[in-house]
Amino acid sequence: MKKSKKAAIEVSFNWIFVLIAGGVILLFFINLVGTQKEKSQMNIALTVKTELKSIFTGATLSQARQLDIDIPKTTLNFICDFTTCTDFEESDTPSCYSEYSIGETGVNEKTPAQIIFAPSELFGKKILTWTLSWNVPFYVTNFLYITGTDVKYIFVGSSDSANNFYNKFPEKTNKYLRTPNLAPQEEADGNHNFKFIFFDSDPTTFTVSDEIISIANPSNINAVKIDTSSKQISFYYFTDDHTFELEDYIHYLTEAEAYAAIFSDSYNFYKCNLQKAFNRLHLISTLLKVRSETLYNDPQTPSRCKGTYDINNNGLTTIVENSITFFDSNILQISNSAQTLSISNRDTQEKSCALIY
Known part of the structure; x- marks a missing residue:
């Protein structure tokens, strides 16, 4: 036992x-x-980072170019914080805290000066890029726009402005043109990120469909209103009460900025990248101002040309002074002076003088 x-x-x-x-x-x-x-996952993220860095660098060097790029299925996150931006009054090399990262791997690429407009999050196996030059009125830089196949862009309006913006928007994006009475019926179509672009109607009175509300986080539903007559962009966020609320508004100089607002998820992200653009505008306009002063003071400059090189009259001084910080009143000042500078530059050509830019 x-x-x-x-x-x-x-x-x-x-x-x-x-x-x-x-x-x-x-x-x-x-x-x-x-x-x-x-x-x-780490190896894939590092590969994606290397490929994207090369692609984004190449894309920014090409004007009016559209690309669709296949990548391993992943999530891309874009950050740009306006509150961290510095300008030429604070630094000789101004920058912003800005980066894109791959999923939750910790792999990221800093973009302190690179001007990129994109949703805060993209998911999928394909990204789409587009570039437009920013001229104020001289060439300053290229704006790089990035999106994916999981973002739906709904242009709401029936005016010529709505049609023009819709037609110029990249063909391979998920873009739809809807009249104000049909847009509230818009379906999700499997997307999780939605951007409404208004022209003729008030976003605060707009009703987003229940299907979109049920499938998307409020942070992934946002809107802008573009007023082409006053050249003003209004930014709206989507509330928990399922309505659009005005966040802020800003004037714009060119259509490139209006498209930048369409690609951006928030006013903060938009401002951050525009500050980078302003830093570059300030640098280039300062160089042009020095060149114009030199031509004005050069005794060999023909008398018929001197008036066009006067920096106090040709707009360059105002552009330099107002391009330090991205601010609405500065935009309005630059807008008027850019027209003056364009006329002065044309005058130099007609008088057979050296061009201002």
Whole structure:
């Protein structure tokens, strides 16, 4: 009887040992799989980062170019914080806290001066890029716009402005033109990010469809209103009460900025990248101002040309002074002076003088 009891204890102990050993082995393989998966995701993220850096750099050098790019299925996050931006009054090399990152891998690429307009989050296996030059009135830089196949753009309006903006918008995006009475019936169509672009109607009285509300987070539903007569953009966010509320408004100089607002998820993101653009505008306009002053003071400059080089009259001084900080009143000042500068530059051409820009 004692022998039988001892054997039973040994059998029980053996089973306990087997279970413990099996558990340890199982945990080892689970950890191994997890580690390999993490390594694989990290390798993919590093590959995507390298490819995107090359693509984005190349895209910014090409004007009016559209590209659709296949990438491994992943999430891209874009950040640009206006409150972190510095300008030429604060630094010789102004910048903003700005980056794009790949999923939750921790892999990111800093973009302190690169001007990129994109949703805060993109998910999928394809991204679309588009570039437009920014001329004020001289060439300053290219704006790079980025989006994905999971973003739906709904242009709401029936005016010529609505049609023009819709027609110029990249063909391969999920873009739709709707009249104000049909837009509230818009379906999700499998998308999770929605941008409404208004022209003729008030976003605060607009009703978003229940289907879109049920599928998207409020942060992924936003709107802008573009008033082409006053050249003003109004930014709206979507509330928990399922209505659009005005966040802020700003004037714009060119259509490139209006498209930038369409691609941006928030006013903060838009302002951040426009501050980068203003930093570049300030740098280039300062160089042009020096050149214009030099031509004005050069004794060999023909008298017929001198008037066009007067920086106090040709608009350059005002552009330099108002391009330090991205601010609405500065935009209005630059807008008027840009027209003056354009006329002065045309005059130099007609008088066979050296061009201002």
